[in-house]
Amino acid sequence: xxxxxxxxxxxxxxxxxxxxxxxxxxxxxxxxxxxxxxxxxxxxxxxxxxxxxxxxxxxxxxxxxxxxxxxxxxxxxxxxxxxxxxxxxxxxxxxxxxxxxxxxxxxx
Amino acid sequence: xxxxxxxxxxxxxxxxxxxxxxxxxxxxxxxxxxxxxxxxxxxxxxxxxxxxxxxxxxxxxxxxxxxxxxxxxxxxxxxxxxxxxxxxxxxxxxxxxxxxxxxxxxxxxxxxxxxxxxxxxxxxxxxxxxxxxxxxxxxxxxxxxxxxxxxxxxxxxxxxxxxxxxxxxxxxxxxxxxxxxxxxxxxxxxxxxxxxxxxxxxxxxxxxxxxxxxxxxxxxxxxxxxxxxxxxxxxxxxxxxxxxxxxxxxxxxxxxxxxxxxxx
Numbered sequence: 245x246x247x248x249x250x251x252x253x254x255x256x257x258x259x260x261x262x263x264x265x266x267x268x269x270x271x272x273x274x275x276x277x278x279x280x281x282x283x284x285x286x287x288x289x290x291x292x293x294x295x296x297x298x299x300x301x302x303x304x305x306x307x308x309x310x311x312x313x314x315x316x317x318x319x320x321x322x323x324x325x326x327x328x329x330x331x332x333x334x335x336x337x338x339x340x341x342x343x344x345x346x347x348x349x350x351x352x
Numbered sequence: 353x354x355x356x357x358x359x360x361x362x363x364x365x366x367x368x369x370x371x372x373x374x375x376x377x378x379x380x381x382x383x384x385x386x387x388x389x390x391x392x393x394x395x396x397x398x399x400x401x402x403x404x405x406x407x408x409x410x411x412x413x414x415x416x417x418x419x420x421x422x423x424x425x426x427x428x429x430x431x432x433x434x435x436x437x438x439x440x441x442x443x444x445x446x447x448x449x450x451x452x453x454x455x456x457x458x459x460x461x462x463x464x465x466x467x468x469x470x471x472x473x474x475x476x477x478x479x480x481x482x483x484x485x486x487x488x489x490x491x492x493x494x495x496x497x498x499x500x501x502x503x504x505x506x507x508x509x510x511x512x513x514x515x516x517x518x519x520x521x522x523x524x525x526x527x528x529x530x531x532x533x534x535x536x537x538x539x540x541x542x543x544x545x546x547x548x549x550x551x552x553x554x555x556x557x558x559x560x561x562x563x564x565x566x567x568x569x570x571x572x573x574x575x576x577x578x579x580x581x582x583x584x585x586x587x588x589x590x591x592x593x594x595x596x597x598x599x600x601x602x603x604x605x606x607x608x609x610x611x612x613x614x615x616x
Contacts (some may be wrong), residue, residue, distance in 0.1 A: 274376045290386050291376045292393020295369055300395070305415070317372045323415050324472075324605045327545050 253304075259289060259297040262305065264321060264329040268350035273312055300307065300326070354378065357387070360394035368507065372378065383548035418600050421468020425597030438480035440582050456499060463492040466536060469546065469600055477543045484539025488532025491525045492591035498522025527562070530589075534558030537592065554592025561585035584598065 253260050258279075266272060266280040274294060274326045298319065301307040306325035310318045321329065354377045377390070406460075434454045442451070466489050475482040498521030510517055537555035543547050550616060563573065564582035573581065 251529075256528055274372050275379045284508065288385060290389025290393070292386075292389040292396070293390070294376070296393050296396045296400075299365075299369070300400075302549065312372070314369050316375055323418055327603060333543065 253297070253300055256293070256297040256300055258300055259293050260306075261329075261332055262289065262336060263294070263297055264332070267321040267328070268329060269318060271317040271318040273313070273318045275316070277319070281344060326347055353382065357390045357394070357440035358442075360391065361397050366396045372434075377436045397537060407459050409444075411600030412506060417468045418472040419468075419471075421465050421472060422597045424461045424465035424468055425593050425600060427597075428458055428465050429592070429594030429597060431455075431461060431590075432593060433586065434458075436582075436586040436589065439561030440586055451576055452499075456496075458496050459499075459526075459529065462533070462593070463489060463496075465597065466492070469540070469596065470536075472600070473545045474538065476543070478537050480543055483534075484507055484536045486532075488536050488545040490518050491528025491532050493525070495522050495525025495529055498525050527565075530558055530561050530565070533589070534562075534591075537596075540596065546603060550592060550595035550599045552592075557585060557592040561589045 262281040262285060263277055265284070266277045272280060274291075277298075278289050278291065280292050281294075292332075298307070302309060302319070305320045305322055306328055308322050310320060312318075354374065357377065358366065358374055360375075361370075362413065377386075382390075409531050431454050435451065437457050447520045466485055470481050470485040470489075474485075500518075502518030502522060505518060513521070534555050537551045537558060540546055541551035541555065560581050564578060564585040566572070
């Protein structure tokens with residue numbers, strides 16, 4: 245993470261960001277999130293990491309659990325989660341632009 | 353193997369997540385990476401997991417305050433339009449009870465909107481938001497106290513406290529509420545949690561409404577400029593509150609999308 249928006253998530257900050265992005269286009273259950281994150285990042289996300297991050301996000305009100313569908317419980321982004329995600333992504337964009345400017349690969 | 357891994361998690365964690373977690377484990381063959389990840393996850397759950405249910409309810413509470421604040425802001429926008437337009441048409445004269453009731457409703461709903469929207473935004477920007485909340489909220493209470501004192505005494509000129517009549521107290525509270533709405537707009541604009549355009553509109557509206565009212569009553573603005581300020585205030589101030597309310601409901605609605613991925 246480049247900003248200080250989710251410092252209390254510790255080592256789960258990065259998986260949490262991936263999960264929030266995964267939920268940004270609609271609710272998904274655990275396995276769908278896991279495969280979506282893996283497809284999006286090209287890196288595996290283990291089930292232990294997934295549920296540790298889900299528990300923390302739910303604790304903080306950034307995501308909400310919905311009623312189970314065929315024993316699978318979907319999660320959705322909460323209003324607060326959408327706001328936090330938007331700010332996180334904007335912070336990352338600014339950070340990336342700073343890095344590219346310093347590399348001379350972006351207009352100053 | 354999967355049952356054994358699941359059994360490593362604390363009972364409270366299993367009560368909440370066991371069903372769905374078991375399904376995730378069953379979706380594909382477990383490799384060494386997955387097993388190690390689940391072992392670490394179980395250890396983390398023992399060390400970390402506490403107050404999960406309470407925290408979830410806490411998050412839902414914040415969504416509810418946002419919703420209430422959003423609806424209150426829209427209603428207060430409509431009521432401020434009635435009050436400001438009614439006052440302008442009536443040229444500040446005694447327009448009757450309906451204007452008074454509308455004003456009372458506008459102050460009350462503004463107070464509710466301030467509380468709801470501030471509670472949501474303050475979760476992430478407590479100092480900024482509660483500071484910008486303080487002036488309009490205290491002023492709203494003063495305005496209501498002035499109105500109640502006037503109604504109770506039946507005489508708007510009767511001294512209530514410190515040489516001030518109920519009407520004067522109400523007017524001071526009202527002016528503070530209008531100025532404070534501008535401060536709240538600045539806080540909201542800086543917090544970026546709600547629409548910055550709506551916050552800007554409310555801020556500009558607050559400036560015009562104060563300029564219009566004091567310009568007309570105090571006579572320090574040329575009449576034409578004061579009338580323009582009044583006209584702009586009738587449009588911008590209520591629209592700013594209503595737009596802020598719509599923005600809050602949109603933020604709330606962002607968490608209520610259909611179950612697109614539920615069956616995936």
